[in-house]
Amino acid sequence: MHAYRSHTCGDLKAADAGTTVRLSGWVHRVRDHGGVLFVDLRDHYGMTQVLADSDSPAFAAMDKLRAETVIRIDGRVKLRDASLVNAKLPTGEIEVYATEIEVLGPSDELPLPVFGDQDYPEETRLAYRFLDLRRDSLHTNIMLRSKVIRSIRNRMWDQDFTEFQTPIITASSPEGARDFLVPSRLHPGKFYALPQAPQQFKQLIMVAGFDKYFQIAPCFRDEDPRADRSPTDFYQLDMEMSFVRQEDVFATVQPVIQGLFEEFGKGRRVDADWPLIPYAESLLKYGTDKPDLRNPIEMQVVSDHFRGSGFGIFAKLLEQEGTQVRAIPAPSGGSRKFADRMNAFAQSEGLPGMGYIIWRRAEDGSTEAAGPIAKALGAEKTEAIRTQLGLAEGDAAFFLGGKPEQFEAVAGRARTEIGRELGLIDENQFKFAWIVDFPMYEKTDDGKIDFSHNPFSMPQGGMKALNGDPLDVLGYQYDLACNGYELISGAIRNHTPEIMFKAFELAGYPASEVEKRFGGMVKAFRYGAPPHGGCAAGIDRIVMLLADEQNIREVIMFPMNQRAEDLMMGAPSEPTNEQMRDLRLRALPKE
Incomplete structure (x- = not known):
């Protein structure tokens, strides 16, 4: 017989009953059932129940075992009584009656349980x-x-x-x-x-x-x-x-x-329809470039309904250049209690709160809008908002305003929280989307132009695009989002030296710096480079x-x-x- 084992702890079945075996593994736990000791013996492959009674020569050694000690046991395979079969274990039909135990690796007292x-x-x-x-x-x-x-x-x-x-x-x-x-x-x-x-x-x-x-x-x-x-x-x-x-x-x-x-995926649905969503659209609708499409909520711009309205906070805000108001629809969220919970969420994100409108049934049977914003806007504008958002009685909408880059991320988290609270997210599926048309450049805090994504990407439009406003240049760059996570990022590469030099120049890298940092790649591109692209997951x-x-x-x-x-x-x-x-x-x- 092998020095350590004839079988693994996941091998033995009913057909092995009556055979003599040798197992090695870790003592998962020891149980004393009044004169009969049981050890759950564990290795990489599974678990086997080992027992010894007072008649067994292994009883005294088993009585001294500590959890996570490594042991070798010899013994005979026995069928369990039908009432004691453990259907959760592949070895649950049998147990091994121990005749000999050898400690191979003793264990100190554990700092955490296994x-x-x-x-x-x-x-x-x-x-x-x-x-x-x-x-x-x-x-x-x-x-x-x-x-x-x-x-x-x-x-x-x-x-x-x-x-x-x-x-x-x-x-x-x-x-x-x-x-x-x-x-x-x-x-x-x-x-x-x-x-x-x-x-x-x-x-x-x-x-x-x-x-x-x-x-x-x-x-x-x-x-x-x-x-x-x-x-x-x-x-x-x-x-x-x-x-x-x-x-x-x-x-x-x-x-x-x-x-x-x-x-x-353990049987969860895997959506085969992978839409292509432009980066700007993803930020507008979902507040993020890695949207969780299991959540059906899509944000919308509702600035026109607030411009020059009686709701002074947003009306005054919209007088500033580059500002807008976005609505987050909340189907079935039309209760004051839910609105209060979402206001508490907004405050946890550092905001004073979120404005909201609730639509409910009026005394005359019609649908009416409620809340401070509804009172300030009036019936005509609130009805126009409800129609635009496709909402009905029992629904609500929450509002955030300002410059999009300042509130988009919070709006995205609020969309997720609303979807989670209202049970709108289907947890039993994976939904994917390609996010495309990323901007090549962004403005840094000190006003300089820098790459916003992979610097080796090909600009859409090539050299012609680089001769305009850098902030308008889009790249052949793409990410794959799944359930709110970015899984893949990639691009079609810039394989032309002239376009590469120009792209880096706009980000403040002179040709000499490009040659110094990426000399090997620039040199290679001068000797016949194919168009190419890829990604990483x-x-x-x-x-x-x-x-x-x-x-x-x-x-x-x-x-x-x-x-x-x-x-x-x-x-x-x-x-x-x-x-x-x-x-x-x-x-x-x-x-």
């Missing part, structure tokens, strides 16, 4: 992640992640993509986040960077003539953490294609992502959605905490003086 799914402080869970990973829910998530990645690879190979690996140590490149810099020992005073994405390399692969590339790529960004984003590193499905337009990328990506969600975020988790750390094996610290390994750590001397670096004292 049995059950009790909530424990995240700091404790991350410091003892190796224990946390033994818990069933987290173990299941990590296995789901592995299966998703395998499925992605198979789907990409099936579409004739080839997997290549790109460098991890490279040059710094503006990708929209801070780089992690790596000092060079051989070149004192100079630094490498960990790649924010394989952007330049995958474009160079296209120039080299490989046509279809993909990679499960590690990416490194020194970012502030969020629930749906890792603060240090993450993995993405990175892909690029030659001789393609935007619609070709969409046609390639959809069967991969849709297939993943159909395969691993966030694997961590995809698995988070499939696992129905709210926090991305629940699907990453060894994540950092909110302060970008690895509590288990003790990173970041202070370097030794010898390491600093080797790198010719000196640390400044803390302020």
Whole structure:
């Protein structure tokens, strides 16, 4: 017999009754049933119930076992009584009568339990992640992640993509986040960077003539953490294609992502209709460029109804250039109690409140508008608003006004909260949308022009578009949104040196700076570059959605905490003086 096991803890079935077996695993829990001891023995594959009574030579050893001790047991497989069969376990028809137990790895007292799914402080869970990973829910998530990645690879190979690996140590490149810099020992005073994405390399692969590339790529960004984003590193499905337009990328990506969600979505509906929504329209209707289309609410501009009206706050606001009033419809939200809850939500977002109109049945049987705004506007204007929004008796609308860029994000969160409160969001489905026509440039706080998205994208209209107002230039850039999350970001690339120089010039990068930062790519483009484009899909975020988790750390094996610290390994750590001397670096004292 094998030194440690003849079977795994998920193998044994009724047909094995009467056989002698050897199992190894972790003591999940010990139960004393008055002279009969039961151990739930767990390994990667499952759980088997082991028992010993006072007649068993293993009884004394079993009585001393502590949870999470690693043991080997020898014993005989027995059928359980019909009334004791555990239908929830693949091994639930049998149990193993232990005749010998050997402790392979004793366990100290646990800092957090593995049995059950009790909530424990995240700091404790991350410091003892190796224990946390033994818990069933987290173990299941990590296995789901592995299966998703395998499925992605198979789907990409099936579409004739080839997997290549790109460098991890490279040059710094503006990708929209801070780089992690790596000092060079051989070149004192100079630094490498960990790649924010394989952007330049995958474009160079296209120039080299490989046509279809993909990679499960590690990416490194020194970012502030969020629930749906890792603060240090993450993995993405990175892909690029030659001789393609935007619609070709969409046609390639959809069967991969849709297939993943159909395969691993636990029976939830996967919408096959992926609309193309312009960026400006997405902000107007949903207040975000990653809308949750499970929520049917669409915001609308209602400025004309308030301009010059008796509602002085909005009427005066609309006298200022660039302002507007938007309405958030609330079907079935026509109660004062609901309006008060939404006002409390607005106040939690830093606003004094949200104006509202409620439509209700009047004494004469007609539909009337109620609330301070309705009183100020009058019956004609409130009826016009109701008609525009398609609302009826028992419904409501909430209003926000000002410059869109100042209130859009709050309006988007309010739309989500209204949809959630009113039960309008269908939780049992995945709805996708391509967000397209992103602006190439934006104005920074100090009034300068900078890239608003990927700097390597092709402007719509090419060189001609770059000769006008930069803020009017749209890029061939696109994101895929699903259930309120951005899953994919990509673009058709700028593969023409002249257009690239002009695009960077508008963002304040002279030709010399472009040559210095992106010399390899610019050089390559001078030797015959094909039109090309691609995208990257966030694997961590995809698995988070499939696992129905709210926090991305629940699907990453060894994540950092909110302060970008690895509590288990003790990173970041202070370097030794010898390491600093080797790198010719000196640390400044803390302020």
